[in-house]
Amino acid sequence: MTEHQIHSGAGAHPAPQSPIRSNPPGPSPWQLATVERVTVETYRARTFTLHLANPSSFIAGQHYDVRLTAPDGYQAQRSYSIASAPAAGSNRIDLTVELIEDGEVSPYFHEVVQPGDALEVRGPIGGPFTWTARMGGPLFLVGGGSGIVPLRSILAQRQAVAPSVPALLLYSARSQQDIIYRDWLDGLADGDAGAAVRYSFTRQQPAGWPGYARRVDASMLKECIAEFGRLSEGDIARDPALPLCYVCGPTGFVESAADAFLSLGIPESLIRTERFGPTS
Amino acid sequence: MTTRGFFGRRRETPPRPIPPGQYLERGFPVLTAGPTQRVPLDQWSFALAGVNGEPLGEWSWEEFRSLPETEIFTDIHCVTKWSKLDTTWKGVTIDDLLVAAGVTDPAPYIMAFSYGGYTTNLPTWDVVQGRGMVAYEFDGQPIAPEHGGPARLVVPHLYFWKSAKWLRGIRFMPQDQPGFWEQYGYHMYGDPWKEQRYWGD
Numbered sequence: 375m376t377e378h379q380i381h382s383g384a385g386a387h388p389a390p391q392s393p394i395r396s397n398p399p400g401p402s403p404w405q406l407a408t409v410e411r412v413t414v415e416t417y418r419a420r421t422f423t424l425h426l427a428n429p430s431s432f433i434a435g436q437h438y439d440v441r442l443t444a445p446d447g448y449q450a451q452r453s454y455s456i457a458s459a460p461a462a463g464s465n466r467i468d469l470t471v472e473l474i475e476d477g478e479v480s481p482y483f484h485e486v487v488q489p490g491d492a493l494e495v496r497g498p499i500g501g502p503f504t505w506t507a508r509m510g511g512p513l514f515l516v517g518g519g520s521g522i523v524p525l526r527s528i529l530a531q532r533q534a535v536a537p538s539v540p541a542l543l544l545y546s547a548r549s550q551q552d553i554i555y556r557d558w559l560d561g562l563a564d565g566d567a568g569a570a571v572r573y574s575f576t577r578q579q580p581a582g583w584p585g586y587a588r589r590v591d592a593s594m595l596k597e598c599i600a601e602f603g604r605l606s607e608g609d610i611a612r613d614p615a616l617p618l619c620y621v622c623g624p625t626g627f628v629e630s631a632a633d634a635f636l637s638l639g640i641p642e643s644l645i646r647t648e649r650f651g652p653t654s
Numbered sequence: 655m656t657t658r659g660f661f662g663r664r665r666e667t668p669p670r671p672i673p674p675g676q677y678l679e680r681g682f683p684v685l686t687a688g689p690t691q692r693v694p695l696d697q698w699s700f701a702l703a704g705v706n707g708e709p710l711g712e713w714s715w716e717e718f719r720s721l722p723e724t725e726i727f728t729d730i731h732c733v734t735k736w737s738k739l740d741t742t743w744k745g746v747t748i749d750d751l752l753v754a755a756g757v758t759d760p761a762p763y764i765m766a767f768s769y770g771g772y773t774t775n776l777p778t779w780d781v782v783q784g785r786g787m788v789a790y791e792f793d794g795q796p797i798a799p800e801h802g803g804p805a806r807l808v809v810p811h812l813y814f815w816k817s818a819k820w821l822r823g824i825r826f827m828p829q830d831q832p833g834f835w836e837q838y839g840y841h842m843y844g845d846p847w848k849e850q851r852y853w854g855d
Contacts, residue, residue: 399837399838399839399853400839400840400852400853400854401839401852403854406655441675442657442660442662443655443656443657443660444656444657444660444661444662445656445661446662448662448664449674449675450660450662450675450677451675451735452735453734453735477663478662478663478664478677481663482657482659482660486658486659486660491658492655492657492658493657494655494657496852499839499852500838501687501835501837501838501839502687502688502838503687625683625684625800629684629690629800632688632689632690633689633690635689636689642688642689642770645688645689646687646688647686647687647688647689648687649683649684649686
């Protein structure tokens with residue numbers, strides 16, 4: 375098992391549009407961020423609200439690098455996805471960190487970090503796994519485990535600036551207790567006819583659970599895509615059968631979900647992926 | 655700056671130095687921004703192109719496999735912070751490709767291009783004199799599709815995003831131009847020992 379770690383890549387597909395260039399490319403230099411708040415999301419996921427020295431301009435789906443330095447000078451760096459939505463002029467970002475028991479950095483976050491601590495960070499980083507309102511929808515977000523984190527940023531961005539874009543989240547988790555942002559997700563579809571959340575619990579289901587209880591497969595994706603007909607009633611800018619697809623999770627999860635999308639005839643140009651460990 | 659309460663939990667001490675900010679990885683993480691490409695060998699070809707896109711050489715899979723083979727034993731370093739030691743790659747060096755194509759005076763930069771549309775830029779110097787190869791075997795086995803097979807570029811002294819998966823060809827350029835990740839802010843050169851991860855590093 376490796377650290378929750380974003381693998382952004384040695385092989386990729388060009389995004390349909392050229393990279394977004396509201397800023398010069400590349401992240402900021404290392405800067406100090408102050409931990410403002412620690413939120414316990416689940417028994418092994420915590421969100422760290424960081425206050426940056428400078429306003430943070432980022433695109434939903436991007437990540438930050440964190441660098442820890444030991445007294446002897448030894449350093450460890452990891453990447454963590456931003457969970458919050460971009461907000462003009464805001465100095466705050468939320469990073470959600472999943473605990474990997476034999477990891478090096480995530481146990482530090484879970485066991486040591488508290489409000490008031492200073493952390494070295496740089497960002498934002500990441501290109502193709504991003505979404506802006508001008509890209510439209512429908513949006514089909516497929517998350518496995520802590521792969522939900524960048525999808526949460528995309529959903530929050532949609533809610534803030536483009537609520538008419540139909541969006542469906544398919545979230546595969548081991549059990550109900552493993553759902554990160556559960557309250558927020560439960561409230562997402564309230565009064566929002568264009569958004570829906572579907573769960574699949576792969577190891578343990580609540581009693582009488584009527585939903586999915588297996589790994590993501592092509593038939594599950596197909597059933598979800600069929601829902602875009604209903605979700606898209608108010609906005610038919612794009613063929614509801616051809617959503618923009620974002621898949622994030624462990625490598626095996628992403629490989630099988632991306633292959634399932636291809637088997638359904640979704641073009642590669644509509645499928646964006648982000649993989650993280652455990653490693654193959 | 656020392657981070658309060660952090661002492662490091664090094665999993666194991668590297669047998670030799672690894673670049674700054676990297677950790678040892680025993681597995682082989684998969685790194686791709688989209689679905690894995692699956693290129694059938696009978697539809698695979700590899701091309702060398704000149705600065706105006708003119709063809710300098712093209713090989714089918716069988717033709718490519720008849721080119722001289724070279725094996726390298728090396729460490730690899732990914733910009734996402736992992737390093738993997740003692741990897742073995744077999745393939746055709748860029749030197750042998752240039753000889754086969756009769757190219758004696760290549761332009762100073764290359765753009766590697768891949769099935770699926772990925773690109774990455776490198777100085778020609780960094781792929782010649784044994785520094786780069788088009789590999790089709792990893793640790794004695796055909797390279798799996800998720801790791802870039804049938805063939806990928808391997809330039810182990812640079813961050814591994816420069817080692818393009820599903821390689822389809824190499825185009826020479828008179829000037830350096832950013833490839834896929836480079837346009838998103840990743841470093842134009844990517845020396846892991848200088849920690850050239852992003853623009854400005």
